[in-house]
Amino acid sequence: MATTETRTRARVVGTPVPRKEDRKLVTGNGQFIDNINLTGQVWLTVVRSPYAHARIVRVGLDAARKLEGVVAAFSGAELAADWAGSLPCAWPVTEEIRMPPHYPLAFDKARHVGDGVAVVVAETRAIAKDAAELVEVEYEPLAAVADVAQALDPGAPLVHDDLGTNECYVWKLEAGEVEQAFADAAHTLKRRYRQQRVVPAAMEPRGALAQELPGTGELTLWTSTQIPHVARLTLAGVVGVPEARLRVIAPDVGGGFGSKLDVYAEEALCLALARRLKRPVKWIEERSEAFGATIHGRDVVQEIELAATAEGKITAVRVHLTAAMGAYLQLITPGIPLLGAWVYAGCYGVSAYSLECTGVFTHTTPTDACRGAGRPEATYAIERAVDALAAELGIDSVELRRRNFITEFPATIASGLTIDSGDYNASLDRALELLDLDALRAEQAERRVRGDVEQLGIGLATYVEMCGLAPSGVLGAIRYVAGGWDAATIRCLPSGTVQVLTGTSPHGQGHETSWSQIAADELGYEVDEIEVLHGDTTVSPLGMDTYGSRSLAVGGIALHQAAQKIIAKARTLAAHQLDVGEDELEYDLGTFSAGEKAVTIKELAFAAWSAHNLPAGMEPGLEATAVYDPPNFSWPGGAHAAVVEIDTETGDTRLLRYVAVDDVGKVVNPTIVDGQIHGGVAHGIAQALFEEVVYDDDGTPLNASFAGYLVPSAAELPTFELDRTETASPTNPLGVKGVGETGAIASPAAVMNAVADALAPFGVTDIDMPATPERVWRAIQEARP
């Protein structure tokens, strides 16, 4: 023990450690699903419906089967016996919810453009694609309903005939004396907002590769997913294989934004066909295919009502939502609106609250999680309504927000949940300071007086959101099938490095770096001495994967807990080896010391492995697993501000500035946090100004490509001005909160409030997203006397 080196380095948590993932990725050495090829693999192509609603009269496969290189072709009916269960929906939000079956291929009717009706398997991808064109599907086209607002109209075409209605569920939450509050209010306000349908548009499309191990029947699925563990559990049920005999691997995954928090038909098809054909089956989604086959987000009509005093104190919030499910229920489709259902009062204290959400089926691609999932919608509604209320009451909107902020924490809000901590005034103060609001208002006034063509608009959004869904008991109470916990294993190897095995499944978030930082500080290793393994159900501890900004606040804490177990065991071993009492030992950054005596965790890892001299009864090895179920959600908040310049002749809206001050608790890696906020803000700006899936009356999407569906590029975005305030979360030992969605949650409201601000002098009282040039121009025309 004489050679013990004393650790003197500074802690790395809180510092911008360069991402460990990036060298591989930026040099093109990532291993994405399409980089993986197996000997003997064949390619799957799915034949998809060009109709939003059609009876499948006949599926002609002869010509496809005859093409050289085609291995097999099947209709939906021919594969019906392969399914032990329907594709999963894990959030039946009410007892009465209508849950129509959803099999990997349709066999009676196609219910949205892109619904799979047949498959072809061929030796090459090109042959599979050629053969798919030879499949002759005879359809009887039927009337469709694509508009969420028309789904419940009398006579609207039914998506599922046997349900007799397009209503999926009605979910209600009511707390406090809502009716009374509205009756007593000095002022009430009602607004209707529209959350247009958007495409999550991950850079890497989906893909899957399935293999049956010869002789054992064990199945392995490589899939571009956020949720390998949940996929294993649920796909085992779809294809009828014991969960323990299915291995799911998420290799490098190029983004998900919620779209890969799902279990898809093609994953089940690859598994079933690999089992049938005894050859590995691979499917890679085409981008144009993705517009119909991968879930969409939003598509909600919102009605929000505020009751307020004359002084602008909001007393009650009442919300009615009509939310499109699409044609089927995907993994958590019904629950998405509910993820915002508790926070439609935003960061404002109200005494009465009610929300009713009606989920409806439409002849469209199913909706499901898209970055923020429910909370961007909630934030948008309350923040736009608060601006409208301020205007109607003649109170400055900043002042009105301050009069309503929750300021004492923990705060149990009217909807029933408890916000752990926050300081909304601090974030707002900082955002206004960065913005230099007074100077901007002065310039805006000058432009208005001059009647400039290009007018300024300034918009604010203050927000609080709930992420890191937990605890598990609460999730059970709201009928979410899974728990909210996660797990981590730390394995100290004898030669001085560490394996961290995490139940989270990063797909761009940088967990390998952040988890290394946490373990490095707890155990006194260098970041580079730690290897983080994830995304393989055979390697990782059973976990709940990565979505909903949960990974750090749940999986990161599980890792921290596992480190405490390592330290506790190491302490016992250190005392034994140093021949001192455990309570005599000081511990700092990987080193136990007692006076002159010291030993590091690294050295103890070898001693624990050799096991030559352990205390009586101690198990060999230095390895620990912890499972963490948080006591509460994670509650980030903050203030965002947007400055737009509108060309009032063309309606063109450009963002001049974007200020984001977020409070995400303690920060592990500021570069990664900034990156998450950058991406989220860009995502929300995209919804505010650019993106929208447009359907025609027949339910055919009109802009299902990146030529027509406008994802903005860096050229359309300003340099974001970021800062943070820091309110440590009291619910976890690292004080961290989630950050993956905050940008997307705050930014649509901030940008649209800015657009509305710019247009107010023209008499425009409201405008929907996205604020396209034509929509802005028409709003100005229509408002003109």
Place this chain on the structure above:
Amino acid sequence: MIPTAFDYEVAESPQHALELLGSREDAKLLAGGHSLIPLLKLRFARPSLLVDLGRIDGLSYVRDAGEWLAIGAMTRYKTLREDPLVQENCPIVSHTAGLIGDAQVRHRGTIGGSLAHGDPASDLPAVMVALGAELTIVSATGERTVPASEFFRGVFETAVGEGELLTEVRVPKLGSWTGWSYRKFTRRAQDWATVGVAAIVRRENGGVDEARVALTNMGATPLRATATEQALVAGEDDPALKIADGTDPPTDTQASAEFRAHLARVIGRRSIEEALDR
């Protein structure tokens, strides 16, 4: 994403290109590929043979031809943007070439490829119409010259017939007394033009002696805005008010026909003002 199967041949000369083109009924010329390759991947175009013009050095040039500049059909946007002869003598062409796509697109895309593709949302066609450019088309039997005003026939349809090859574009030199502008409206920096307006004015004695205004994406082909041209020469107020007269703009998810007509008037006015100021 996966095209149908096709053969690929590299043409070594214009003559070789014509031979290869004549060898199959459905052969297609590859002259940059930014329009053609997406069409192949979407399986909208299904040629059995692609003839790559990219390695014919003799089709990439800018030459002084007296009153004209002669530009080889395979001259890339980047060259048009940066060539001193073009910058000095026909700056509207170098300016417009610099607005196309992004740097990667401008390194691949060619003037001939763009014009022969006949996409009504492309920028250079309207500029060529405004300029009164002349286009040289060769075939196995000879060579002919077509004015830009007769070159564009419809959506993706031009005067280049089967077995023919566009080899050269001639644009007039603009004197120092000529004002010009090309402006386009796009949602994103790299998008095709929602609408675009090219304006070229010859000024004399404080008035406008001659005006040529052409529109991008206001119909199946680039269109001359003759009413606006006449109003400009007549010295009327806001000649751009008439810019959409006689046009037939498309409706798509970027803009309705009505909004395109409005945009053309706004962008047209700005374009004309810029041309008059330049």
